[in-house]
Each structure stands twice: as structure tokens, then as C-alpha cells.
Amino acid sequence: MLIYPTIEMLNGQCVTLDKGDLEQPSIWHVDPVKLAEEFAAAGAEWMHLTDLDGVMGSDRNTALVEQVIRSAGIPVQLGGGFRSREAVERWIDKGAGRIVIGTLAVQDPELVRVLAKYHPDQIVVALDVFEGRVMTEGWRRSSAFSPEQVIEAFADVPLAAIIVTDVASDIVQVEAQLGLISGLAQISRTPIIASGVVRTVDDISRLKYVGNISGALVGRALFRKTIDLGEALAVARPGTERVAAFI
DSSP states (O other), X not given: OEXXXXXXEETTEEEEOSTTOTTXXXXXXXXXXXXXXXXXXXXXXXXXXXXXXXXXTOOTTHHHXXXXXXXXXXXXXXXXXXXXXXXXXXXXXXXXXXXXXXXXXXXXXXXXXXXXXXXXXXXXEEEEEETTEEEETTTTEEOSOOHHHHHHHTTTSOOSEEEEEEGXXXXXXXXXXXXXXXXXXXXXXXXEEEEXXXXXXXXXXXXXXXXXXXXXXXXXXXXXXXXXXXXXXHHHSOOOOOOOOOO
């Protein structure tokens, strides 16, 4: 299972959000470029970057996002309000390893199918789930679709992964949250990346043994130092099978 150390950027700063509230972010005074380099130095194979200004339709972070992609030293999985084929392909051309698509996957699933066809294993669909429905517009609107319906709609599409976030993760116990993610993982033909459920390395240990979970986003726990990235990466690695010694 892969750990995706995660940066969320708002107005050029690293932030974390509670329940997706963009109005009251927690601001962390760290350089996102240096932080990305530290992720790579710790042994991460991928990182995840969300441009929250992009979610709101602003391109103010463009230069900084480009710098992170160029400097990180590991592939960057990039999210941030992608609403068109041109935007997706522009960032693939700029070097993003994967593009994360949320709202567009609900509003124009056929376009996402086309993008995945021409960019296999570079398109990730993000499902933000609240009260049984997929949220859109940065958690601000509830769609008419269940996560199961969206997963089924993309069953035959060569996506790199599907990110599943439990929007209520801040107010529900971790064990309960894993029920949503593990249930969706069972019905998905595409690997699932868990989001919003990792607070400690014990949570990684639980996720590691859920079938079809290929990775987990870890952001706020790293900033709050409830998780050490090196330890998280070690716990997520496949266990070594013990072999009998022959004399």
C-alpha cells in the first residue's frame, strides 16, 4: 500500500481544512516546495497536491504548483478544480503524474472516459461522500448520485485509482469510516485510495489489510505530527514472509 503525503495549498500557503471549510483554514508556515522535497527524501514514492484556489476557479497558485512538480523528485498526483479536457492535458504536459477529477466525473463522465482512454493510468476519480451521496464543487453541493453508481459507471475505464473521502470523517470514529471505504473497495474494479481516515499509524495498519486499497492520503496528521512519515511508509510496506532456515 502506498502512502501519499499530501499538501493542500491556498493562496500559496500550506493549509489543512476541517470538514472542507475553506473559510477557516489552518495555515502552516512551511515552504511547499521544500516540504515536497522532504517527502521524497523520506522515501515516499508519490505525493498528492491539491490546489484549493484551483477548486474555486483561480489560477493564482499555477507557478508554485509547477515548481513543486519540477522540484519534488517524485511523481505528483494533482487535484484542484479540473473542469475541462484542456486543463487536464495542460497539466499532464507540465509534468503532473496523475490528475484528480471530482466534479467533472459527475457532470461529464463521458469526457472523463475519453481522458482515461488517451491517458491511461494518469486519471484519478475523486469521490467525496456525505450521507450516501457524492459531493461536488469542493464539498459544497450534493449530487444525485451514490458512490456505488459512480464506481459502476467507470468500471470499464482505465483509471489509475479512485480516491474515496468520507466528508464526515472529522466527527465519526475511524472504525466506522473504514466501513464506507472498505465497502466501496469490495465493489470497485479500480484500486481505491483512502482519504480522511488516517490519524495514526494504527489506521494505516488497518487499511493495509483491506482488499483493493492501494494507498492512503496522509496530510493533516503529518502537519499535526501525529504521524511520522518514515514510520508511516514502513508500516504500509508489504510484510516480509518468514522463511524457514535450512541447515
